[in-house]
Amino acid sequence: MKKIVSLLTLALLIIACNEDIDDTTITIPEVTFNFTHHWDSTFINSTNLETETLTNANGEVITINRIRYLTSHFELTNLAGETYIFEGYKLTDLSDDATYNFTPVVNTIPSGTYNLKFVWGFNADDNTDGIYQDLNSESWNWPAMLGGGYHFLQFDGMYNVDTANPSPFNFHNGTARVSDGVFEDNFAVITFDAPITISNNTTIEIKMNIAELFKNPNTWDLNVLDTPLMPNYDAQKMMQQNILSVFSLGETTQ
Amino acid sequence: MKFWPLYSLLCVMLFNCDSKEDTPEDNYIPIPYQLEIPVLFQTKLIDPIIPLSNTLTIEGVALGKRLFFDNILSVNNTKACASCHLPQNAFTDPNQFSSGVTGIPGNRNSMPLFNLAWNFDDKYFWDGHALGLENQALEPVIDANELGNDSWEPIEAKLNNHDQYPLLFKQAFGTETITRQLVTKAIAQFERTLISGNSKFDQFSNGTVNLTTQEENGLAIFMDEERGDCFHCHGNPNNPLWTDNQFHNNGLDATFTDLGFGAVTGNPNDNGKFRSPSLRNLAYTAPYMHDGRFATLDDVINHYSTGLTNSSTIDPLMKKVNQGGVNLNPQDKADLKAFLLSLSDPSFINNPDFIQ
Numbered sequence: 001m002k003k004i005v006s007l008l009t010l011a012l013l014i015i016a017c018n019e020d021i022d023d024t025t026i027t028i029p030e031v032t033f034n035f036t037h038h039w040d041s042t043f044i045n046s047t048n049l050e051t052e053t054l055t056n057a058n059g060e061v062i063t064i065n066r067i068r069y070l071t072s073h074f075e076l077t078n079l080a081g082e083t084y085i086f087e088g089y090k091l092t093d094l095s096d097d098a099t100y101n102f103t104p105v106v107n108t109i110p111s112g113t114y115n116l117k118f119v120w121g122f123n124a125d126d127n128t129d130g131i132y133q134d135l136n137s138e139s140w141n142w143p144a145m146l147g148g149g150y151h152f153l154q155f156d157g158m159y160n161v162d163t164a165n166p167s168p169f170n171f172h173n174g175t176a177r178v179s180d181g182v183f184e185d186n187f188a189v190i191t192f193d194a195p196i197t198i199s200n201n202t203t204i205e206i207k208m209n210i211a212e213l214f215k216n217p218n219t220w221d222l223n224v225l226d227t228p229l230m231p232n233y234d235a236q237k238m239m240q241q242n243i244l245s246v247f248s249l250g251e252t253t254q
Numbered sequence: 255m256k257f258w259p260l261y262s263l264l265c266v267m268l269f270n271c272d273s274k275e276d277t278p279e280d281n282y283i284p285i286p287y288q289l290e291i292p293v294l295f296q297t298k299l300i301d302p303i304i305p306l307s308n309t310l311t312i313e314g315v316a317l318g319k320r321l322f323f324d325n326i327l328s329v330n331n332t333k334a335c336a337s338c339h340l341p342q343n344a345f346t347d348p349n350q351f352s353s354g355v356t357g358i359p360g361n362r363n364s365m366p367l368f369n370l371a372w373n374f375d376d377k378y379f380w381d382g383h384a385l386g387l388e389n390q391a392l393e394p395v396i397d398a399n400e401l402g403n404d405s406w407e408p409i410e411a412k413l414n415n416h417d418q419y420p421l422l423f424k425q426a427f428g429t430e431t432i433t434r435q436l437v438t439k440a441i442a443q444f445e446r447t448l449i450s451g452n453s454k455f456d457q458f459s460n461g462t463v464n465l466t467t468q469e470e471n472g473l474a475i476f477m478d479e480e481r482g483d484c485f486h487c488h489g490n491p492n493n494p495l496w497t498d499n500q501f502h503n504n505g506l507d508a509t510f511t512d513l514g515f516g517a518v519t520g521n522p523n524d525n526g527k528f529r530s531p532s533l534r535n536l537a538y539t540a541p542y543m544h545d546g547r548f549a550t551l552d553d554v555i556n557h558y559s560t561g562l563t564n565s566s567t568i569d570p571l572m573k574k575v576n577q578g579g580v581n582l583n584p585q586d587k588a589d590l591k592a593f594l595l596s597l598s599d600p601s602f603i604n605n606p607d608f609i610q
Contacts, residue, residue, distance in 0.1 A: 050523050065570050130298065130492040137300045137374060141492045143477040143485065154486075156570040168570035170479070227573040228479035 029254075031109055032203045033074060033102040035092055036250060037067075040211045046095050053161060056214040060222045061162040062169075067094040067210065069153045070121050070140070074104065076114035076196070084109050089122065091138060111199045116206075120188040120243050121152030127175065127187070146230055147175030147183030153239070155213070159222040169226040171213065173243070176236035186236050188243045196252050205250030212246040213239070282425050284311035287443070292451030294459055294494050295372070302371035302446070308388060308439045310446060313426040318444030320422070321437060323610040326412055327395050328355050329402035335394065335441070338364045341609050344535035344602060345448065350546035354394075355402035361512065363546030366539045368450040368602060369532065373499050380528045380544040382501060383518045387442035392434060406434040413437065450534055450602035451494065458596070459491060465596060472593025475586050482558070482580060482590055486571050487530045496534050496597055501527040502569045505562035505579075506543060514544065516567075526567050537598035551594060555587050 037044040039054045044064075055061050072089035086104035093099045121127065129148035130136060142149045155171040176186040196204060214220035218238040229235040287310035291302065304310065321327065322335045338352035339345040345367035351359035362380055370378075376386050384390040394400040395409055403409055413419045413432040420430040427436050457463040465473070475482040477490060487504075489496035501515040503526040510516075516525030528544045542548040548557065560578040562568075574580050582590065602608070 133298060133300045136298050136492045137372075137495075139486070139489055139493045139498045141485075141490050143479075143490070145474060145477060158570055165576065167576060168568075168573045170570060170573055172479075227570075228483070230479040 073119040142174035200254040314443040318440035354400035391438035453599040471589035497532040
């Protein structure tokens with residue numbers, strides 16, 4: 001909470017600075033996050049999302065129809081251990097390049113060296129059923145019978161497309177149902193070891209390697225786990241493990 | 255409701271700009287129309303799309319309603335928008351294919367009209383080819399199979415020579431010169447007032463009524479990835495539009511005579527995709543699908559249960575296509591149907607504001 005306050009103060013400062021007519025303005029860096037998407041070495045965006053034929057770690061040949069995912073709670077922590085939390089969350093839709101960027105409403109931060117951390121999906125506090133109007137309007141909800149809240153990932157496609165019998169898969173991730181009425185949080189905290197130096201307005205590239213969803217530590221066999229996966233506790237937990245190696249830091253540009 | 259002050263301000267501003275050309279004593283300021291947004295929509299959904307260039311006024315909405323029901327828009331004064339969009343059918347046509355002035359049926363089923371301002375991508379028709387309701391309304395007037403005019407000019411002339419319309423346009427838009435742009439603006443204003451948010455299920459969401467056990471079971475099937483799995487495309491209790499308004503191929507055909515969305519985007523991956531319809535008001539909107547091929551809800555449920563047809567662009571959410579569908583048992587089918595019918599809103603089709 002304290003940190004949020006400090007971000008707000010910074011924002012106010014900036015506004016105050018901008019209003020200054022003389023040139024004594026100190027620049028306070030603004031941070032933007034830019035997600036890029038890859039299948040190992042193949043770059044993926046809206047133009048080739050549905051046209052690439054890809055092979056997963058288990059050897060199934062797949063095509064993709066849609067990928068949407070939720071990230072939230074972006075945090076930068078400096079060497080002194082001070083953490084700046086950026087409010088807001090981000091629903092990325094791979095069919096819409098305009099959703100790849102995330103500029104938090106308050107995105108200013110003092111110059112320094114930081115480590116980045118964000119939440120895959122929503123953490124327990126944030127994942128409250130039905131409260132986000134924009135996400136409801138995107139039909140991003142996770143069924144109440146599975147614990148409610150929101151999807152973290154919707155990844156739909158076809159596998160065995162190199163055979164006479166292609167089949168659909170629905171790789172959807174969200175709260176895990178242990179048993180009727182008993183649910184387990186299933187978000188993940190994504191951390192990066194590499195420090196980021198911020199001295200100016202900065203765009204931090206976060207690379208998503210989609211192939212990792214099927215790779216590490218669980219080699220995913222779509223022939224066994226294709227659909228339905230939402231009510232499948234083990235599948236949900238395997239996704240939570242695999243997500244940890246999906247993101248890496250790309251270029252930082254200032 | 256929140257926009258009220260903004261709208262009023264804008265209306266006043268717009269009017270002031272327009273009226274500079276008129277003599278001051280002719281000035282009539284239209285009264286902003288306060289859209290009655292259901293509380294459920296206010297809490298669950300983002301704001302409806304009302305273009306700043308066409309904010310709602312009492313006079314504009316009333317004029318749009320009159321035009322919607324008036325045969326004057328057709329080439330031979332025999333058909334109106336309402337001929338194919340009947341209020342008692344939630345503004346769609348009970349015929350599989352509607353006939354316009356020629357009597358020759360078209361090739362797509364008419365569409366119900368409600369909650370259009372919550373179609374956030376603002377793409378209309380089954381294939382989404384019209385952007386914005388104002389643009390949509392330009393088409394039926396000059397569609398040979400609908401209102402049958404060769405062009406808009408004769409309609410503009412008919413309206414300009416009418417004994418009442420010029421005054422009504424003056425009151426709504428500050429000018430007596432009637433153009434297609436103003437006609438479609440007025441119609442779009444009326445269409446945006448067609449809000450349906452008072453079904454039994456809405457009342458359940460608002461905590462004022464209970465569902466029957468059968469309806470509750472039906473909801474569970476609708477939301478269950480192992481059974482119906484309808485919610486990925488047709489909304490959920492937190493998205494009371496009961497549609498995603500996106501384009502999907504839900505397994506109707508192996509090959510496509512109507513390319514649908516694909517003909518609009520030019521992308522073969524979009525062939526055979528149509529916009530998901532809302533599941534509100536199904537009790538009044540038969541027949542179903544873009545070509546009205548299913549006469550009853552049972553037919554629709556049987557389609558998803560055992561009737562799916564594979565094709566190159568079928569949506570992977572039609573997960574059980576290799577088994578023909580989600581294979582619901584007779585009890586599940588009956589429950590699902592009961593739930594679907596709880597989304598129908600009798601107060602919508604009986605709303606006196608929407609009836610001529």
